[in-house]
Amino acid sequence: MRPRRTLAAVGARRRGWWAGLAHGTPALYAGLLAEGTYAPRLRRSRRLAVVVAAGPPGLELWDARRETQLAGWPWASVASVRADTRDGTSAMVVETLAGAVLPLVLAAGGAGRGVADAAEVGDVVGWVRELRDAG
Numbered sequence: 001m002r003p004r005r006t007l008a009a010v011g012a013r014r015r016g017w018w019a020g021l022a023h024g025t026p027a028l029y030a031g032l033l034a035e036g037t038y039a040p041r042l043r044r045s046r047r048l049a050v051v052v053a054a055g056p057p058g059l060e061l062w063d064a065r066r067e068t069q070l071a072g073w074p075w076a077s078v079a080s081v082r083a084d085t086r087d088g089t090s091a092m093v094v095e096t097l098a099g100a101v102l103p104l105v106l107a108a109g110g111a112g113r114g115v116a117d118a119a120e121v122g123d124v125v126g127w128v129r130e131l132r133d134a135g
Contacts, residue, residue, distance in 0.1 A: 002064065003049070007064070007111055018127050018131070020110035021106070023050075023106075023115065024047060027103045032071060035071060037071045039063070049063070050070070055131060057075070058077070058135070076097075089115060090118040091104055106124060
């Protein structure tokens with residue numbers, strides 16, 4: 001499956017970073033659009049569409065089907081990272097200083113077919129916050 005290959009490719013390029021798959025959602029599409037990133041494929045997608053990568057310099061989102069970077073933010077541009085649950089779905093929500101809200105519905109196990117539960121999302125949020133706070 002292409003998203004898992006992209007996850008492996010991003011992992012190879014960003015050694016030592018946390019990386020995982022996330023589902024495309026209309027809310028993520030809207031957040032990216034607010035940041036000036038046009039990714040129309042995410043508008044209606046519920047599939048594994050994005051690779052999320054977090055490391056010492058910041059956070060990146062990659063197109064999981066094309067192996068291209070969609071957007072990236074240095075930690076100084078990230079206002080908050082938090083867990084949120086809506087309609088029974090947990091997400092890691094990244095808010096940028098520019099005001100964009102990016103809800104990332106993570107895949108179970110970072111690369112699974114299902115959706116990560118609240119406990120797993122909470123763990124990832126903790127790791128990402130540690131990276132942000134160290135940077």
